[in-house]
Amino acid sequence: MVDVDVFVSNNALIDMDIYHLWLDGYSAHEATRIQQKRGIQQLYGATSDMLIEDIMDHYRMFTMLEKFLQTPQKLASQKIFQIKPEMQKALIEKYYEFNPLVVRELLGKKLSSKHRKDLDDVSEKTKVPLKSCRRQFDNIKRVFKTVEEMLGSLVENIKQNYLVSDELANKYAAIVFITNNRFETGKRKLFYLSLDDFVCCAMHMISRWSYSAMECKHHHDMDVDLDISFLQDCRELRTLQEKEILDEHKTLTCRSLQGKISDKSLADLDSNFKNMSKILVNIAYNMNHARELKDIFIDLVEKFIEPCRQVGWTYTELETFLNVYGETCWHLDTFPRGQQALLKTWDRYINTISTCILQMYHT
Structure with a gap:
């Protein structure tokens, strides 16, 4: 008599290369041809029939798993396939x-x-x-x-x-x-x-x-929507277009940028400061209107980024300008006294819009 210990398991064996081919939308026959080109058949000494049968088995398994991948929290509790937690995580990540x-x-x-x-x-x-x-x-x-x-x-x-x-x-x-x-x-x-x-x-x-921003007054803790109060407050930033404030803002900004950007760019800024500031402030003002807000990316490209490209501003020069332009508002003597709330709105707006402009400024 010979004692034999037998262990039976239905632990799912998953080939991630085949999984990727399934996710990429290839049919089983297309996946077979790809695997053959990769030398998988020769590597394992398999026949063409063996390879396609293996791939079709995997495809059937992936099709059965898909309903759980669409509701990932159910994948761990399903009983059809035994899949290790690390493999479950990999399957979900790749699926999405x-x-x-x-x-x-x-x-x-x-x-x-x-x-x-x-x-x-x-x-x-x-x-x-x-x-x-x-x-x-x-x-x-x-x-x-x-x-x-x-x-x-x-x-x-x-x-x-x-x-x-x-x-x-x-x-x-x-x-x-x-x-x-x-x-x-x-x-x-x-x-x-x-x-x-x-x-x-x-x-x-x-x-x-958004409503989940630290500066939001309402604390809705919901960041899928923009903070309406902030968008309304941005309308008040038009005060930066008043002549006395605009002139001081220009003087202070240009003075601060001397030696930090090229003479050519500084001269261009001196000539176009009013227009550049108007564009940035008007975008802030119009964000309260859904139609205008919807076009914020196209407005930034057409009205601000393209003109800067055309006159040859480098990325570094633009970054330096935007930093100084935003910061100098805190030091304007002509800015209405007691307007700390408005300055905070400005900070909340200009820091974000500057980051977006720089991300979009491909030279």
Whole structure:
């Protein structure tokens, strides 16, 4: 008699390379050809039939797992597959990752069934398979619908509900914020901006301009929406356009910039200070109107960034100017006394808009 110990397990064996091919929208036969080109068949001494059967087995498993990936909190409690926690985390993260080129095409658009039907154009333009484009669209829509009415931090709400990393949650938060506020991102003059440019700008707006900003008076603790009181307060910044204040602001700014930027740029600033200041203040003034706010990125490019490019401002010179321009308002003798609240509004506005301009200033 021979005693034999037998252990039976249904621990799921997951090939992440095949998972990536499935996520990328390739069919099982396309994935087989890709794996053959990678030398997988020769590496394991497998036949073509063995390779395609293995890939089809994986594809069936991924299809069964997908409903749990769409509600990640249920993945750990499902009993169909035994998957280690670290593998669960990797599966979820990869499922919600996206191609920046695809999402750049989707950014700012309504997440409607009509736009989902138009994903053929996105697929053709980005060279990303249609199935993958649909997954990315559906993921964004699902996340948006989940968190759009939630109180609290967008990033934390996304992390708690979808169990993704901080980095990925930040990107989804920015996408939700831009979509919710209907910012225009698809105009031709904005094509040069990447998804990361918009993510950076959106995260700064969330931090300083939303209801969850430290400066917000209402403490709604909801950063999917912009703080209406702040937008209304920005209208008062038009006082910076009064002649006496504008003249002093120009004098103080130009004096502070001597030796810090080129003589050419300083001369240009001396000639155009009134117009540059007017543009920045008018953008602040108009943010209270939804239609104007929607076009904030195109306004920054057309009215401020392009003129600065045309006269040859370097990134460093523009950064130096914006820092000095914002800071000097705190030292104006002509600024109305007792207006600390207005100065705080100015600080909240100009620091954020300056960060956005610099992020968008590609030379």
